Amino acid sequence: MILLRSHIGSALRAARIEQGRTLRDVAKSARVSLGYLSEVERGHKEASSELLNAICSALDLSLSTILADVANVVRAHEAPLPTLQVVETAA
Amino acid sequence: MILLRSHIGSALRAARIEQGRTLRDVAKSARVSLGYLSEVERGHKEASSELLNAICSALDLSLSTILADVANVVRAHEAPLPTLQVVETAA
Numbered sequence: 011m012i013l014l015r016s017h018i019g020s021a022l023r024a025a026r027i028e029q030g031r032t033l034r035d036v037a038k039s040a041r042v043s044l045g046y047l048s049e050v051e052r053g054h055k056e057a058s059s060e061l062l063n064a065i066c067s068a069l070d071l072s073l074s075t076i077l078a079d080v081a082n083v084v085r086a087h088e089a090p091l092p093t094l095q096v097v098e099t100a101a
Numbered sequence: 102m103i104l105l106r107s108h109i110g111s112a113l114r115a116a117r118i119e120q121g122r123t124l125r126d127v128a129k130s131a132r133v134s135l136g137y138l139s140e141v142e143r144g145h146k147e148a149s150s151e152l153l154n155a156i157c158s159a160l161d162l163s164l165s166t167i168l169a170d171v172a173n174v175v176r177a178h179e180a181p182l183p184t185l186q187v188v189e190t191a192a
Contacts, residue, residue, distance in 0.1 A: 081168035
């Protein structure tokens, strides 16, 4: 099942790693607990809209950028799998 | 402040109205309570990822479509206001 919180978490984590920052640093800057940020990044906890804004701001990312990225990833997951054709071959 | 839940709620509400459906109908189809759906639509409650999927499914909308729409609306809200120039005029 596609879960929005998982994809948002992955996008936030990817942005943090790309910036070479630690959980501790971003959590402090966003004024959230390290445990909360970690749970959000791993998709274990739904970020409230207010705290999502705080985390985006700490990462210097706009909410719309994260959402557009997540929309693209979710779209790729929603795409139907290519049809597989089963072909019988001689043993 | 731009709140994700408000924009998701508005997008869900707009889709429901466009389909000419009632809160009761969509809530039943999504197996959520009418009160919950109403709160989500008004941006008063954060929809959990699971229930967001159920509501999208009840509306026959993909999650990525809603997210892309919301990303666009949020981007428009994030745009800086045009610079206003104060001009002194003779009375």
